[in-house]
Amino acid sequence: MLVKDIHIPTVSFRPDPEARNPWFRVNRVDRVVHYLQKEFLAPHRKDYYFLALVREGCSRHWVDMVPYELLPNRVYFTIPQQVHLKEEAKPMTGTVIGFSEDFLSLEENGFLRGLPLIRNPHNGHELRLSDGDVAFMEDITDKIIAEYRSRQSWQQGMLSAYVRVLLIFLSRLYTEQFSSLEPSSERLLLKRFLACIDQHYIERHEVAAYAELLHISAGHLGDVVREQSGKPAITHIHERLVMEARRLLFHSERAVKEIAFELGFEDASYFNRFFKRLTGQTPAIYRATIREMYH
Numbered sequence: 001m002l003v004k005d006i007h008i009p010t011v012s013f014r015p016d017p018e019a020r021n022p023w024f025r026v027n028r029v030d031r032v033v034h035y036l037q038k039e040f041l042a043p044h045r046k047d048y049y050f051l052a053l054v055r056e057g058c059s060r061h062w063v064d065m066v067p068y069e070l071l072p073n074r075v076y077f078t079i080p081q082q083v084h085l086k087e088e089a090k091p092m093t094g095t096v097i098g099f100s101e102d103f104l105s106l107e108e109n110g111f112l113r114g115l116p117l118i119r120n121p122h123n124g125h126e127l128r129l130s131d132g133d134v135a136f137m138e139d140i141t142d143k144i145i146a147e148y149r150s151r152q153s154w155q156q157g158m159l160s161a162y163v164r165v166l167l168i169f170l171s172r173l174y175t176e177q178f179s180s181l182e183p184s185s186e187r188l189l190l191k192r193f194l195a196c197i198d199q200h201y202i203e204r205h206e207v208a209a210y211a212e213l214l215h216i217s218a219g220h221l222g223d224v225v226r227e228q229s230g231k232p233a234i235t236h237i238h239e240r241l242v243m244e245a246r247r248l249l250f251h252s253e254r255a256v257k258e259i260a261f262e263l264g265f266e267d268a269s270y271f272n273r274f275f276k277r278l279t280g281q282t283p284a285i286y287r288a289t290i291r292e293m294y295h
Helices: 101-105 131-149 155-178 185-200 207-214 218-229 233-251 256-262 268-279 283-294
Strands: 024-033 044-046 049-057 060-063 066-069 074-078 083-086 091-099 126-128
Touching: 024 131, 049 131, 074 155, 083 233, 091 131, 126 155, 131 155, 185 207, 185 218, 185 233, 207 218, 207 233, 218 233, 233 256, 233 268, 233 283, 256 268, 256 283, 268 283
Parallel strands: none
Antiparallel strands: 024 091, 044 083, 049 074, 049 091, 060 066, 060 083, 074 126
16 A cells, blocks of 8 residues: 655646537446546545546555545545545445546536635545435436537537536535534634645745735734634644654655655654654554555
């Protein structure tokens, strides 16, 4: 399950050469092995968004060190930068969709980028579907596939409209299943803060640095984040750093010192103390323990 290269490889979006749309692809699979690319059977990141409506399946895979057993009537999804690993290529039945950042960029107002499913603030991967949800998903994916295969005018507009409906529907499920909080200005500030962390966690390790980006005081940011999430703002920054450190320790052979420098720590010994304080283990012990457990 480990990669020999220093970096966890990134799998790029591959358009269907026979399709008209270079930023989007969809496939219906019926009791066939979908993961034909060998790089999917090793730890990797995708540079695109991935959705799978599973009707039948029994394989096991990992996303950010969390194992998932493929279950029927589920939607599985990943966003760019999550580390994904398929343990074994096994048949599945369902619908698989992939689209690139370019596809989202076609939306003039950036609406799709703000959806919970796209931002994925809870680092989720699986959504449960009721019978009614499955019926809706089958209907909308039928429409998407029909439009994807068509040669009619304004295909991109129609395809974007259907995908927009799909992503809004899944974002509702995401909100129901991952968060019960109603949207508010304070909640939106928390989401903006978490999005900033995802973009800048390597070079910015202090709350004041994010407050500057958000054009508010560090005290106000800290108060809102603690009220909305139950955790101090600095904890979110540290958790993001630890998550990336864990990814690299688990999936790569990179030395601890190299990981420390990549994550913006100038002193490797401080990184060791930081990691141990948050996890209870040194990076080296964590790496040995997690590999012993899962390999």
